[in-house]
Amino acid sequence: MANRQNTEPKITPGRPYPLGATVEDGGVNFSLFSANATGVELLLFDRYDQPEPTQIIPLDPRRNKTFHYWHVFVRGIGDGQVYGYRVRGPYEPEQGFRFNGKKVLLDPYAAVVAYGKNWSRAQACGFMENTQSALKGTVVDLSQYDWEGDQPLGRPMEETIIYEMHVRGFTADPSANVAQPGTYAGVVEKIPYLQSLGVTAVELLPVQQFDEQEVSRLNPLTGEPLRNYWGYAPVAWFAPHLGYASNNDPRRVVDEFRDMVKALHRAGIEVILDVVFNHTAENDHTGPTISFRGLENPAYYMLKSDRRFYRNYSGTGNTVNCNQSVVRHMIRRCLRHWVTDFHIDGFRFDLASVLSRDMDGNPIKDSPILWELETDPVLAGTKLIAEAWDAAGLYQVGSFTGNRWAEWNGRFRDDLRRFVRGGIHTVRDFAWRVTGSFDIFYNKPMFASYRSINYVTCHDGFTLADLVAYNTKHNWANGEYNRDGASENFSWNHGVEGPTDDPRILRLRHRQMKNYMALLLVSRGTPMLLGGDEMGRTQFGNNNAYCQDNEVSWFDWHDLSRNRDLVRFVQGMIAFRKRHPTLTYEHELDSHDPEEALRDMVTFHGVRLGRPDWSAHSHSLAIHLHPAEGDTSIYIIANSYLKTLEFELPNRRWKRVVDTFLDAPDDLVDEEHAPLWEQPVYQAGPRSVVVLVEARE
Numbered sequence: 001m002a003n004r005q006n007t008e009p010k011i012t013p014g015r016p017y018p019l020g021a022t023v024e025d026g027g028v029n030f031s032l033f034s035a036n037a038t039g040v041e042l043l044l045f046d047r048y049d050q051p052e053p054t055q056i057i058p059l060d061p062r063r064n065k066t067f068h069y070w071h072v073f074v075r076g077i078g079d080g081q082v083y084g085y086r087v088r089g090p091y092e093p094e095q096g097f098r099f100n101g102k103k104v105l106l107d108p109y110a111a112v113v114a115y116g117k118n119w120s121r122a123q124a125c126g127f128m129e130n131t132q133s134a135l136k137g138t139v140v141d142l143s144q145y146d147w148e149g150d151q152p153l154g155r156p157m158e159e160t161i162i163y164e165m166h167v168r169g170f171t172a173d174p175s176a177n178v179a180q181p182g183t184y185a186g187v188v189e190k191i192p193y194l195q196s197l198g199v200t201a202v203e204l205l206p207v208q209q210f211d212e213q214e215v216s217r218l219n220p221l222t223g224e225p226l227r228n229y230w231g232y233a234p235v236a237w238f239a240p241h242l243g244y245a246s247n248n249d250p251r252r253v254v255d256e257f258r259d260m261v262k263a264l265h266r267a268g269i270e271v272i273l274d275v276v277f278n279h280t281a282e283n284d285h286t287g288p289t290i291s292f293r294g295l296e297n298p299a300y301y302m303l304k305s306d307r308r309f310y311r312n313y314s315g316t317g318n319t320v321n322c323n324q325s326v327v328r329h330m331i332r333r334c335l336r337h338w339v340t341d342f343h344i345d346g347f348r349f350d351l352a353s354v355l356s357r358d359m360d361g362n363p364i365k366d367s368p369i370l371w372e373l374e375t376d377p378v379l380a381g382t383k384l385i386a387e388a389w390d391a392a393g394l395y396q397v398g399s400f401t402g403n404r405w406a407e408w409n410g411r412f413r414d415d416l417r418r419f420v421r422g423g424i425h426t427v428r429d430f431a432w433r434v435t436g437s438f439d440i441f442y443n444k445p446m447f448a449s450y451r452s453i454n455y456v457t458c459h460d461g462f463t464l465a466d467l468v469a470y471n472t473k474h475n476w477a478n479g480e481y482n483r484d485g486a487s488e489n490f491s492w493n494h495g496v497e498g499p500t501d502d503p504r505i506l507r508l509r510h511r512q513m514k515n516y517m518a519l520l521l522v523s524r525g526t527p528m529l530l531g532g533d534e535m536g537r538t539q540f541g542n543n544n545a546y547c548q549d550n551e552v553s554w555f556d557w558h559d560l561s562r563n564r565d566l567v568r569f570v571q572g573m574i575a576f577r578k579r580h581p582t583l584t585y586e587h588e589l590d591s592h593d594p595e596e597a598l599r600d601m602v603t604f605h606g607v608r609l610g611r612p613d614w615s616a617h618s619h620s621l622a623i624h625l626h627p628a629e630g631d632t633s634i635y636i637i638a639n640s641y642l643k644t645l646e647f648e649l650p651n652r653r654w655k656r657v658v659d660t661f662l663d664a665p666d667d668l669v670d671e672e673h674a675p676l677w678e679q680p681v682y683q684a685g686p687r688s689v690v691v692l693v694e695a696r697e
Helices: 167-171 184-189 191-197 250-266 292-300 325-342 352-356 368-375 410-420 427-434 503-522 564-579 594-599
Strands: 020-024 027-033 039-045 055-059 069-075 082-088 136-138 162-165 201-204 208-210 234-240 270-275 346-349 383-386 406-408 452-455 526-530 602-605 620-625 634-639 645-648 654-659 681-684 688-694
Touching (some): 027 082, 055 069, 167 184, 292 325, 325 368, 352 368, 427 620, 503 634, 564 654, 594 602, 620 645
Parallel strands (some): 162 201, 162 526, 346 383, 383 406, 406 452
Antiparallel strands (some): 027 069, 039 055, 082 136, 208 234, 602 620, 620 634, 634 688
């Protein structure tokens, strides 16, 4: 409820800055951008589901407008005030204008979104009045929180191990056994588990307020309703998603989110947000009017030459005009907001190549918004990670703008998968990937291998367990006739599609999962694990579970006991990586030739020393990583062949730490207890990975 005095609020002109609703002494300042609106009304509500506003405040363009900014100061209200806008102007789609005075619009700067069962996406479409069913903003005083000295952790990227996870899916299943399942508070209860794994950062799928109703189909297999589960349908970039709070108090979501961040920081775990600035939930020209479209459509979105329609580089129907000056200001301030008000450590930018397009959609070399984010002093200590492609074919892995951006390395994913499953023409590409993708990133300014975000799986695609159990996607439950999701996954079912009781196949699948994890965690670059892979989480062959808010996507915590051996293996590999700077330190590069520079870091071998087999039908490689100062050499044998191979070893005393062909617990042994291997050769079993470390004197 709003904090009201007995008298009616006093209205004064207010100021154009800052945009949004700002709590000040005695009241709240509201400011809204709209260049072509002819009239604006601020609507005040006591509840988000009222059929009519408690008060309507018309903004006089002579007193309450400065340039393109509409503003007003309202005394006697404060934290908790629910509000929205009606904006009038021309409805001329052929000119790009889609003002609709019947719609209640959400403030794009809203710090919290208030809604419940009242929200109706359907009523936000067309020209019907939707006062009761609209999303509203809530005024929040963000200064009222005790951080207890907490600050972003500032861990170097080269020391980072990322765990990608979905806030709701992490604890929604009853098997999670938490008090508040599917919430920010639920994540807090599972922090000891994250600590036990050894990961140093969680990368959260979108937590900016999104529209779950953006998907409205039924599951054709069960008849149950589907909804947007992943969260790539934003409506308010500044607001934490209310659906992940433990109750529906809009103000409580802010503190519950900050409680989660503070608790993760106390555990030494950074928080990275997957942010979505490339599109919004308003979709194409047939979509709803929620906020941006009804405020200033041509400013916020890229329009086609026929301005009735939207350019679609995101694959969702619209594309945000990220290099328009007002939008650039908004994105920059939004990220500052998450860093200063929520202590966020970094950001992963969904379809970041959209931010590399100009206002007409053309790719540009030096994107203004990307340089502004890279050089912003408030963001100087944050991690910036790009998904360096978009849905219209702009692929920029290795060529993304800037000097500090890290990039999701889709080549690592694909080339590792192709090698491990035994494909042809794979060994040389595999060698590049495991040694930092020199061929891709070497010519970037300020080269560092940690700028390659290495992953085998992520939210988008098969889980690790499904990667070794399915040849093809099984997305029928999504209601899109199995046409959605990637068709080429470089997966292999090892003889049977899906579940099987065949112990031979199960053993091989289990070994292949260890192979993937071992190679990911000894590769140079920044490793990212998909949450649940360490315990063999399955999505039953669905490789695009964006609409599955159910057991398809949720963690089944019974997997923790069913696959304890795999969990132990991943824990051990993470600990191994942390112990060895040889896997993470950055070499000084004296050569402009990537292959020559690589020789200072690594020597490649085959079954014979100094004779790697780069031929098309080769399926094995030995990699001798030269030691960092104070560390030891590491020798990696990767055998994707279907038979045992005998590898000659360099003349050193070695300890065998990893051999995935062996049964647990011999598959991974703590170095202190690892057996000495003093023979001149090592027999690597079929489809296995071996890791040796030079024995210290």
